[in-house]
Amino acid sequence: MSGNHGYIADKDAYVRRLKLIEGQARGLQRMVDDEAYCIDILTQVTAMKRALESVSLELLRDHMGHCVVNAARESDEAADEKIDEAMKAIARLVKS
Amino acid sequence: MSGNHGYIADKDAYVRRLKLIEGQARGLQRMVDDEAYCIDILTQVTAMKRALESVSLELLRDHMGHCVVNAARESDEAADEKIDEAMKAIARLVKS
Amino acid sequence: MSGNHGYIADKDAYVRRLKLIEGQARGLQRMVDDEAYCIDILTQVTAMKRALESVSLELLRDHMGHCVVNAARESDEAADEKIDEAMKAIARLVKS
Amino acid sequence: MSGNHGYIADKDAYVRRLKLIEGQARGLQRMVDDEAYCIDILTQVTAMKRALESVSLELLRDHMGHCVVNAARESDEAADEKIDEAMKAIARLVKS
Incomplete structure (x- = not known):
């Protein structure tokens, strides 16, 4: 499902940041x-974990501002589906 | 300060895991x-965050079983210094 | 700003859970x-931290499904404002 | 197993902090x-999660400075057992 996602406008910036993490x-x-020394x-x-965390939070912000808003404007069902999906991602992020 | 640390015995395994993370x-x-798709x-x-987390916890285990134990056997001062240092690393880990 | 929030329908359940946490x-x-014993x-x-975390995630779900969806349907500006606000709450949650 | 633990010297302070959390x-x-408002x-x-976190980190510090140091001075086996136990508590803390 590639194409029209919130982060696409900042694609190059995300790739650069992931290269730094690499x-x-x-x-x-x-x-x-x-x-x-271990410490x-x-x-x-x-x-490195913090750098990853900040990439995750920005990806999430782009997703909410684009995919979740579009779903909200489409229908209650579409909004519920997108928000449930986003909440699972947020729960994983909180527990990692 | 390179040399005699707890993780050295598993050096190659750590490098392999960090290559996977790369x-x-x-x-x-x-x-x-x-x-x-963003999600x-x-x-x-x-x-990837979880993979890093598990590397951190094992490095910490090696450090405690080696550097902290040696310091405990050396003196109260050495033990306090090593434990304070380890606690700062643990606090950063908990908050990341 | 009391009144019409997503969690209101489950108010009693939230109070009960917070009583358990108390x-x-x-x-x-x-x-x-x-x-x-310390451990x-x-x-x-x-x-107890996990119980709090699960209350936070459900409050957040209610907020997104209600306040964020309403803002999305109102205007781009309203959506942006609500999502920025939610992202700050999510970032605090991730770092705690 | 009540009695001789690292935190006992600060028992009253811990109870006061837990009363604040209550x-x-x-x-x-x-x-x-x-x-x-939800947010x-x-x-x-x-x-509240942060207050709990800081209580956890201090309890852990007391445990390491007392129970883990004593075990390290007792034997390698006692040290390993206490450190494995502490690492499980740290892993739970990191993932909550």
Whole structure:
């Protein structure tokens, strides 16, 4: 189901941010290879988790402002379906 | 401060897992490039966060079983210092 | 700003659940008074956090299905305002 | 297993904090009764979650500084057992 989603307007920015996160994963591999101190590695892992979290929250914002709003304007059923779906994603995000 | 840390015995396993996480970041870039549905991308982002979380918890376990135990056996001061440091890492993990 | 909110239909159920959570807080006080084992207290604190989390997610679902949908049907500006507000609440929830 | 735990020295402070948290639960019930705005209730629920989180982190700190240190000084087996137990509590805390 590719195409018309809220985030498309910022596609390049999302790809750039995910490339930075990919780089963080490589940086962590180097820290482990170099036998860096455990707590320093943990600090970087948490920073990477936060970067992912902020990407998730922005993707969610785009989804709500586009897909959820369109569904709300379509019908109660469409709105309920989209909101239930978004709530499952939010619950997973809250518990991760 | 490289060298004698709890995780060193499992160094290769940690590097392999971080390579998988790096691959997840590339997978997310492809999903955005292919204009995949927002919720599907969010689901993968949460899966990547969980993979990072489990790496963090194991690194922490190794650190506690090695660096914290050694400090406890050294002196009360050394134990307090290591535990305060570990608690800061745990607090960051809980809030991310 | 009291009155017409999504959760009003389930008001009594929410009050009941919050009473149970209040009871959990009292139970924790008794555990500390009785000098229960630290880990057992921690287990109950986490259970209470989860109970709060599930109340938050349901309040959020009611809010999205009612206040956000109404705003979406009103105007783009009203939708944006409500969604930005909801996203701030979601971000706080994710980081707590 | 009541008695000699790390938090006992601060027992009264923990009970006071848990009484405040109990009061927050009552405050939430009043907000729902008064039909307060959903987002305002959510903000208070998140504040209560944070109060619980900070109690958890301090209980954990006391446990590590007392029970885990004692076990480390006793034997490798005792240390492993206490650290595994603490890690399960930390994992639950991270995922709640």
